[in-house]
Amino acid sequence: MSAALLLCLTVSAPTIIVDVRVEVGDGRVLEHATVVVDGGRIRSVGSAPVAGDGETIDGRGKVLTPGLIEPLSQIGLTEISQVESTRDDSAEIGPLRPAFRAADGFNPSSALVPVNRAHGVTSAVSGPRGGIIAGSATWVDLTGSLDDRPDPARPVAMVGSVAESAHDAGNGARGGIWLQLRQLFGDTRFYAKKRAAFARGDSMPLLLSPLHLEAMLPVIERRLPLLLEANRASDILAAVELGRSEGIDIVILGGAEAWRVASELAATRTPVILRPSAQTPVAFEALAARDDAPALLAAAGVTLMISSGWTHNLRRLRQEAGLAVAYGMPRAAALRAITQAPAQVFGRGRELGTVTAGKRADLVLWSGDPLELQTRAEMVWIRGHAMSLNTRQRQLAERYRPRE
């Protein structure tokens, strides 16, 4: 937090982007707009020219959007997928590990940060994997600064799985997953009531240590959503039912068959994270996957977040959104699914996710349609700072640039 303050204070003159098409992130589009960024914030968004000092950027023919947001990845937790020593996204300490905190392992200096930021991704949720409850996810801003580490005490979601990925952790059956979840919630509620007795060492032993049960308290107190991977329609309904019976907020990750239960998801306001390019029967839990799932979910009123599904290539977010559009999702909804929707679901909706006066100036200036493959991010701002778009990949390309 002090780091954020420090960054804000170093901002000097305002930046004024003129004559730009603004795709706000909430579905609205403003043509020939002027956007003023000052003190790390969006000061104004309007149609009238603004008088005053500052750096003026000609936005003619260009598009300004909010910074793109990846709703779940392992950014900063993995450098090279198959090099174990560079991975901090999973600790094999049993199937239930709510006290595992992704933030503890986050590396802001990861080479993945600038590579993805150069394509307009400014924030991401970075979360753990594995088991039934993998631990807590954190919000990360992709400044790459060592002064910008996430606060482990402020997670944005508890992450788990009731999908095939947890089958082994359930000792080989979905029933094994659910019995452990029932025990976890039972123990958490028992613990919540008897914390004082536990502190005195005056209670029966529970499945997990107090450290883990403490980490579950924000979930049952509805301060932290439980993000559950679920793909089969019946698994998704079971997750929704868990939310109802425990009075907690559920977010569905994966959601291959979510379109089949779209009405339940909409009625319970259960958001879904899915990857449009991966809607195929890749597993028995996904036999009903279909390409137009994002369109069907959006039409049913489900809050949809689009994921790149790929930590090294969060930069594919906009391609994934574009694919969803190709398969019938309204374009405005697809852009919202990589900006405003994840910001709102993970508690950053007042700060981020739209180009709105007063919000933090996390912005991207694109050479054209941000979802198009040949469009590039010309400028990327986080908290009003123009970020470097140089990457190790670009430096490699330069080193081997073909001779004329």
Next chain:
Amino acid sequence: MRLLSVMLLVTAGCAAPAGERDAPLVDPLAPFVQPAEAPDPPARTGAPSVLIQDATVMTAAGKTFAPGYILMRGGLIEAVGPGRIEPPPGVTVVSGKGKVVTPGIIDSHSHIGVFPIPSVEANADGNEDTSPVTPEVWAEHAFWPQDPSIRRAIAGGVTAIQVLPGSTNLIGGRSFVAKLHPATSARAMRFSGAPQGLKMACGENVKLYSTDAPATRMGSVAGYRRAFQEALEYRRALRRHAKELARWKLQADEDRESEDPPDPPPRDLGLETLAKVLDGEILPHVHCYRADEMHLMLDLAREFGFEIRSFHHALEAYKLADRLASENVAASTWSDWWGFKMEAYDGIPENAAILAAAGGRPIIHSDSADEIRHLNQEAAKAMAAGRQFGLAISDDEALRWITANPAWAIGVDDRTGTLETGKMADVVLWNGDPFSVYTLAEKVYIDGALEYDRSDPSVGTLSDFELGQPARGGDR
């Protein structure tokens, strides 16, 4: 391989059996029986005639006709050109107004059928992980023609694929080149007349993920050299036998030392594959990420006298672009994959474009049942990365990365891969610019036959596996 079997049969003074059902595959004088080498399916010539008019026609052969037309007849491209033509009688006319026609996409690197979906161990048949060197296995023999990915690949505009064994073996086996006409056997999907490829692999996958494999890259190179040395010796023995057999046949009965023809060397199915690589009949495809390893493999191929046709994955092709270009070795890569393993850490989006600028032959491949569905988009990204880097990459050039260049790599560029008169009618009609994220294939013709129609779900074949599954057709 078919060439060699024909040669042996001719040597034996006997015509090759035709592709009839009961034709014997065993020639009494040929050294070996050839049961696995069943004949190719007959050429497909029965497709109805179709004329696409008023479309933008991107030929991948240097020309774009806007507007242009393409006439398909008898499974072949009969005419393609600018403007429009009077429809010949009996031809179905398809309007291409506002649409774009390209050659069918060819994926040089697929595991469809051998690592099918749903992804279950029981159907994972891509790695014959019993020995580091298994040139005797054929991907065709593991190909599951009911893989639901086949239909989805066609819907992505893909008309031909090379199915490769996986990468946990130094030498993984023969590839299977298929036309995507859904069928109930692999052989019926075989690309008639296409040479087979040989899958080889360098680097991490072999040393880290296979059983009984070499522990180091040193051991890997020793393993390839040992295998090819054995192949040289095997080929020598086969040639010696062919000469002895020819001499025996020319001799009068009384001059023969034996009534029986001379015995061939014991048949070795693996060395047979490698001998055909040495003879140029089977095209070697080498999975290799790092530039230094590609250099090593080029040197090794020179040592044993064969030519690597293409490197696959080749994330560091940009570091030896000049050599790949001058030695005419293709490189199949992705637009943006990187970092999934140590040897993939230096992958860059400019890779394909840098190789193209050096005069090389880049290919955008999939290696993935998801990626194969939007190879046009991947080519677009690689093209955009090159242009943003200041390299002049034309649309036609980028289109070649997914059509003409893979056709060359798998040895079928004389038959498909561009829109030119006389080539196979492997054609995609897109509902817009194929390099736009919003564009989808609308109609896909393979050998002139309509195998996919976005507006008509009855066209094409749903795999047996998907038939009757819950929620097809929107049921809850």
